[in-house]
Amino acid sequence: MLSPLQQDFFARPTLLVARELLGKLLVRHLQDGQRLVGRIVETEAYGVDDPGAHGWRDGRGVLPIGRSAGLFAPPGRGYVYFTYGTHWMLNVTTDAEDVPGGVLIRGIEPLKGLDFMYSQRPKARRERDLTNGPGKIAAAFAVIGPEFFGKDLTRPPLYFSDDPSDQEPFEIETSSRIGLSKGIEAHWRFFIKDNPFVSPGLPSDIAHARKKQRGSHRL
């Protein structure tokens, strides 16, 4: 039995939790008793005095209004939302209650329940395509609805755990977060170096710099 990480793990500064979630396991119990397990290889931190976080209002920080109120939940709860009209994103809340913080799970190495994950991700041809992106992870782990918004993620059917196996030591790298237009200066993305299950996107600071450069060619 994998024992869930408890609330005290998440009740710490968001950046620390995001970093320490690398190498931990995400565990999902399905209704039929089947279990899905994956190893977290990429995360992003949100909500620490953060223009890139949901609910940010210039000069006023993140406000607990609507969807973003979920970031103010007690630590270890689900913050799940729908975006681009197609995809669900899985986050876990961090830091003290009433402090906005959450960690987005962006990259996972699937360990158990691969057949089920392939059935959830019919477009996936290679193993890495199952879970190398936040929307893919939500689909593969059957988190495709608001069911886990605000839910306690320190117990089944969805929780995090230490890896009981002997894990290779790994190096942690950081970058600007992916897919943002605001808050691109902060390097709040964490990932395991050279791991094939890290998502393929470009960090936002690099993406914006390239765009700028392309624009100047037209002059």
Place this chain on the structure above:
DNA sequence: TATATGATTGCCT
């Protein structure tokens, strides 16, 4: 009420 955009993915040229 109306429009723009998004913590993305996958298809198309």
Place this chain on the structure above:
DNA sequence: GGCAATCATATAG
């Protein structure tokens, strides 16, 4: 590389 999908949320009028 470009761009459509498709809807919740934010912001403007």
